[in-house]
Amino acid sequence: MDILVVLEESKSKIHRASLEAIVAAQKIAEDLSLNIAALVIGSDIANLSTQAANLGISEVVTVNHEMLSKYNADTFAETLIQVIEIEGPSYIFCGHTYQVRDYLPKVSALTQKPLITDVVGYRVEDNQLIFSKQVFNGKLSADIITKTDPPILISFQAAAFSADDLGTGNSSVRPCNITLDQKLVKTESEEPFQETAGDVDLSAANIIVSVGRGIGKKENMAIVEDLASALNGEIGSSRPIVDAGWLPNSRQVGSSGQSVTPTLYLALGISGAIQHIVGMKGSKNIVAINKDPDAPIFEVADYGIVGDIIDIIPKLTEAIKES
Amino acid sequence: MKIGVLLKQVPGSESKLRVNQDGNWVEEESLNFEINESDSYALEEALQIYEKNGSQGEVAVISMGPDRTPKVIREALAKGAHRGIHIVDTMPYETDPFFIASILAKIVQETAFDLVLAGLQSEDLGTGQTGVILGELCGMSTATLVMETDLQNDKIRVKRELESGWFQWVTMNLPACITIQSGINQPRYASLKGIMGAKKKEIKTISKADLIPSLGPLQTIDTIYIQKKDSTTQMLEGDTNEVVSRLVNIFKTDIKVL
Numbered sequence: 001m002d003i004l005v006v007l008e009e010s011k012s013k014i015h016r017a018s019l020e021a022i023v024a025a026q027k028i029a030e031d032l033s034l035n036i037a038a039l040v041i042g043s044d045i046a047n048l049s050t051q052a053a054n055l056g057i058s059e060v061v062t063v064n065h066e067m068l069s070k071y072n073a074d075t076f077a078e079t080l081i082q083v084i085e086i087e088g089p090s091y092i093f094c095g096h097t098y099q100v101r102d103y104l105p106k107v108s109a110l111t112q113k114p115l116i117t118d119v120v121g122y123r124v125e126d127n128q129l130i131f132s133k134q135v136f137n138g139k140l141s142a143d144i145i146t147k148t149d150p151p152i153l154i155s156f157q158a159a160a161f162s163a164d165d166l167g168t169g170n171s172s173v174r175p176c177n178i179t180l181d182q183k184l185v186k187t188e189s190e191e192p193f194q195e196t197a198g199d200v201d202l203s204a205a206n207i208i209v210s211v212g213r214g215i216g217k218k219e220n221m222a223i224v225e226d227l228a229s230a231l232n233g234e235i236g237s238s239r240p241i242v243d244a245g246w247l248p249n250s251r252q253v254g255s256s257g258q259s260v261t262p263t264l265y266l267a268l269g270i271s272g273a274i275q276h277i278v279g280m281k282g283s284k285n286i287v288a289i290n291k292d293p294d295a296p297i298f299e300v301a302d303y304g305i306v307g308d309i310i311d312i313i314p315k316l317t318e319a320i321k322e323s
Numbered sequence: 324m325k326i327g328v329l330l331k332q333v334p335g336s337e338s339k340l341r342v343n344q345d346g347n348w349v350e351e352e353s354l355n356f357e358i359n360e361s362d363s364y365a366l367e368e369a370l371q372i373y374e375k376n377g378s379q380g381e382v383a384v385i386s387m388g389p390d391r392t393p394k395v396i397r398e399a400l401a402k403g404a405h406r407g408i409h410i411v412d413t414m415p416y417e418t419d420p421f422f423i424a425s426i427l428a429k430i431v432q433e434t435a436f437d438l439v440l441a442g443l444q445s446e447d448l449g450t451g452q453t454g455v456i457l458g459e460l461c462g463m464s465t466a467t468l469v470m471e472t473d474l475q476n477d478k479i480r481v482k483r484e485l486e487s488g489w490f491q492w493v494t495m496n497l498p499a500c501i502t503i504q505s506g507i508n509q510p511r512y513a514s515l516k517g518i519m520g521a522k523k524k525e526i527k528t529i530s531k532a533d534l535i536p537s538l539g540p541l542q543t544i545d546t547i548y549i550q551k552k553d554s555t556t557q558m559l560e561g562d563t564n565e566v567v568s569r570l571v572n573i574f575k576t577d578i579k580v581l
Binding site (some may be wrong): 010052071073091097098099101102105106109110112113115116117118124130131133134135139140141142143145146147148171186187188189190191192193194195206207213228231240241242243245249256257258259263264271275283284287288293294298299301302303304305306307311314315316320323 | 334336339357388450460464492505548567568574
């Protein structure tokens with residue numbers, strides 16, 4: 001087995017990040033003539049296995065165990081370690097989901113194999129794969145080389161590959177048997193829950209005026225509210241504004257908040273960390289204003305202005321009211 | 324209760340970054356270094372856990388880095404941590420999370436911490452692995468993306484952030500190593516008394532060379548570079564009045580929201 005892609009479930013479907021990892025695997029497999037297997041684990045896996053069998057890969061391997069009924073870091077890590085021992089893949093691919101961030105480093109620690117997280121690309125050099133990732137908050141990139149025998153563990157950043165490029169075709173499904181002992185469970189997981197929904201569904205908004213750390217202080221939030229009201233839009237934000245308590249959780253856009261696709265996404269003083277980008281890059285028009293010309297937000301923006309939002313916002317509000 | 328906190332010093336978020344001559348790090352000379360954001364939340368959470376549980380034991384901060392590093396340790400001591408440990412690293416810095424965690428594990432095992440807290444990821448390398456690997460190497464329970472903690476005798480119950488506004492409570496045996504998500508609390512400022520008191524607190528200095536593990540590094544940075552921009556971004560230039568009037572026109576005629 002060359003590449004084993006670990007699939008994660010999200011709302012009875014294969015998680016988008018897992019599908020993107022499949023796409024990465026399909027591109028790499030084509031470059032290096034490798035085979036791809038997908039791994040489905042859980043206690044009720046028929047549905048996900050069926051979906052996995054249509055992804056145009058070599059085979060689907062399943063682990064069915066009652067101790068895998070809900071996510072637990074200890075059982076999931078142990079399961080993957082045993083599958084690696086039995087199947088001997090050269091690469092383990094995952095999406096860089098919150099779940100993967102929780103248990104995949106444990107697999108790296110216990111197998112003493114390298115884990116490269118948040119990978120955005122790769123290149124082939126002398127038949128070797130070199131993976132690249134963003135560093136320094138997305139301002140720079142780095143090529144990473146590994147120093148061990150296989151396997152290598154990889155998690156791919158959200159949207160680094162597009163699920164639209166998925167291959168199709170049927171593959172066989174077969175079980176892989178592992179043993180899990182209650183004694184290895186050091187953490188007891190409760191059922192996931194959603195905090196009470198907020199006052200607004202940003203995913204339905206047509207115009208979002210979104211504010212980030214560049215606003216500086218709470219007193220400056222008023223000018224953002226004025227602009228949002230002049231544009232008849234909703235206020236959104238990046239994480240630091242919610243962390244500071246200046247806006248409720250329901251206003252947060254990004255991987256830990258809402259995903260939005262408005263006609264206009266106006267990003268004010270938002271640097272554009274990937275956690276934010278994944279939640280708004282589907283917007284139809286992105287306008288970014290930031291005083292840092294190197295801010296990653298300009299990579300995804302359709303229109304950009306380098307400048308001080310404290311200076312620009314009130315003038316923009318005024319001009320909109322006059323128009 | 325012995326609590327350890329892992330701190331990392333990273334370039335401030337508004338730093339202008341230039342790749343160094345060797346192409347393996349950034350030019351540090353003109354940079355302003357700060358405490359890694361989520362580490363600052365981890366420190367605050369450690370201090371609160373300590374205070375809520377009878378102020379028994381200690382909060383020790385551990386940081387690996389070059390000569391500039393004691394500044395963040397001193398800041399943590401001024402906020403209330405009791406002692407600091409500085410593992411002195413030199414260029415080229417260690418960048419493999421497994422290798423770094425193996426070095427830190429020697430310190431953590433020596434003190435036999437009941438609880439270790441770290442930020443969920445660093446703003447420079449952003450691997451998001453070191454805390455988890457450290458916990459695993461020390462035989463501790465681990466949990467990531469923690470947004471609330473509740474210490475209960477020999478266990479700790481933590482609220483983990485999942486995706487899209489979902490959460491999950493996890494109860495773990497001690498000793499445990501947890502990584503903290505930004506926003507879990509409101510980090511305190513150091514008081515003047517704290518700043519004065521910090522001067523008398525101990526910072527133990529250990530050379531990385533004395534802690535080199537037998538295995539690793541498993542991975543290394545080959546090169547750091549500025550990514551090529553395939554940007555189709557239309558930049559609006561000019562004075563404020565000019566860019567504002569052009570933007571209003573774009574809102575009207577191109578995006579059609581006015």
